[in-house]
Amino acid sequence: MNELTEMIVKFREERNWKQFHNPKDIAISLLLEAGELLENFQWKSSEEAVEVNRDKIVAELADVLYYVLLLSHELGIDVEEALKLKMIENERKYPVQKAFGSNKKYTEL
Amino acid sequence: MNELTEMIVKFREERNWKQFHNPKDIAISLLLEAGELLENFQWKSSEEAVEVNRDKIVAELADVLYYVLLLSHELGIDVEEALKLKMIENERKYPVQKAFGSNKKYTEL
Amino acid sequence: MNELTEMIVKFREERNWKQFHNPKDIAISLLLEAGELLENFQWKSSEEAVEVNRDKIVAELADVLYYVLLLSHELGIDVEEALKLKMIENERKYPVQKAFGSNKKYTEL
Amino acid sequence: MNELTEMIVKFREERNWKQFHNPKDIAISLLLEAGELLENFQWKSSEEAVEVNRDKIVAELADVLYYVLLLSHELGIDVEEALKLKMIENERKYPVQKAFGSNKKYTEL
Numbered sequence: 001m002n003e004l005t006e007m008i009v010k011f012r013e014e015r016n017w018k019q020f021h022n023p024k025d026i027a028i029s030l031l032l033e034a035g036e037l038l039e040n041f042q043w044k045s046s047e048e049a050v051e052v053n054r055d056k057i058v059a060e061l062a063d064v065l066y067y068v069l070l071l072s073h074e075l076g077i078d079v080e081e082a083l084k085l086k087m088i089e090n091e092r093k094y095p096v097q098k099a100f101g102s103n104k105k106y107t108e109l
Numbered sequence: 110m111n112e113l114t115e116m117i118v119k120f121r122e123e124r125n126w127k128q129f130h131n132p133k134d135i136a137i138s139l140l141l142e143a144g145e146l147l148e149n150f151q152w153k154s155s156e157e158a159v160e161v162n163r164d165k166i167v168a169e170l171a172d173v174l175y176y177v178l179l180l181s182h183e184l185g186i187d188v189e190e191a192l193k194l195k196m197i198e199n200e201r202k203y204p205v206q207k208a209f210g211s212n213k214k215y216t217e218l
Numbered sequence: 219m220n221e222l223t224e225m226i227v228k229f230r231e232e233r234n235w236k237q238f239h240n241p242k243d244i245a246i247s248l249l250l251e252a253g254e255l256l257e258n259f260q261w262k263s264s265e266e267a268v269e270v271n272r273d274k275i276v277a278e279l280a281d282v283l284y285y286v287l288l289l290s291h292e293l294g295i296d297v298e299e300a301l302k303l304k305m306i307e308n309e310r311k312y313p314v315q316k317a318f319g320s321n322k323k324y325t326e327l
Numbered sequence: 328m329n330e331l332t333e334m335i336v337k338f339r340e341e342r343n344w345k346q347f348h349n350p351k352d353i354a355i356s357l358l359l360e361a362g363e364l365l366e367n368f369q370w371k372s373s374e375e376a377v378e379v380n381r382d383k384i385v386a387e388l389a390d391v392l393y394y395v396l397l398l399s400h401e402l403g404i405d406v407e408e409a410l411k412l413k414m415i416e417n418e419r420k421y422p423v424q425k426a427f428g429s430n431k432k433y434t435e436l
Contacts, residue, residue: 035362144253
């Protein structure tokens, strides 16, 4: 991911686009890309959507990751590390014996 | 990221939660997390939001990455590779001399 | 709807909250409420969600309408009139004989 | 709004599109339209966005209202009435003397 972040930042610097970026606007763009991702599933079953729109779904997932990495860079954080810590916390919050097969627990995640 | 994906998949398997997952529902959850991320900026300037809600923003970014990795896993794709290819394509689509400092080009990204 | 808009504007004026409102932030809040609406369907079938979360769904729909009316007021437009015009345009864009029972046409709406 | 709902339902019936509609998918579409609305504000100040994209913003607001009315119809509820009740509740939850000019109270709305 470090390599990817470097590509993203270099791409932006070469085009002098930092001026348009602030965390709030990046967060908006991240959400809009998540919307474009979901759009591929609109009025379709999950299976049909994946069959018909697989390439578009992959492209939109990449766009979401783009903004996740850009915003993490702007905030000076390591998002992979943050997720690792969160997973360890989740292990504690959702113990296997209680959470096993439970939709209820899951929806609270 | 491979390590992270493994943590996520193992966490899910131990809890027998795969049954609740299909790509469409994961895409919905990804978007909802992107919404929770943006919620930290609601009615605030970007600067104020980062100052007041930094920790929450980091946590929500991690949640978005969680679903990006989970959905990539479900689709059997390498999202980092997909983003690299996309960045190479962007280099071509937005040549430095045309895109330099231009908001117009940027918004089409 | 005029009566509703008046309630909303009066409520805001009494609390001196106009200062926090600009169209961009209202558009963000509208989207976040749409997210809270969708959250009621997360990891559930449509039927299960309506059965379990009916009251919450109604409340979130009301919140979305709140921001639709507030933003329309800020822009000085009549959103009901705008929708009527749009429906007339849709009648033309999706003629019955072509659109009948077609998912394809529908997804382009 | 009753007149609008009738137009929407008649439009759908004539095209035999009800088969594609279930509350979950309508909620997804509502959110996607809210995203298209917000897209008009992407990388722009609120003022610039309204100046440049006014017509598009109005069109997207109408699209959001379309799905608010359609989903309300599907659920058999009167969303205007629901919002009126919510406003009365808000009057109680955010008393003028406490909420006056307070960003804090507002963000909890």
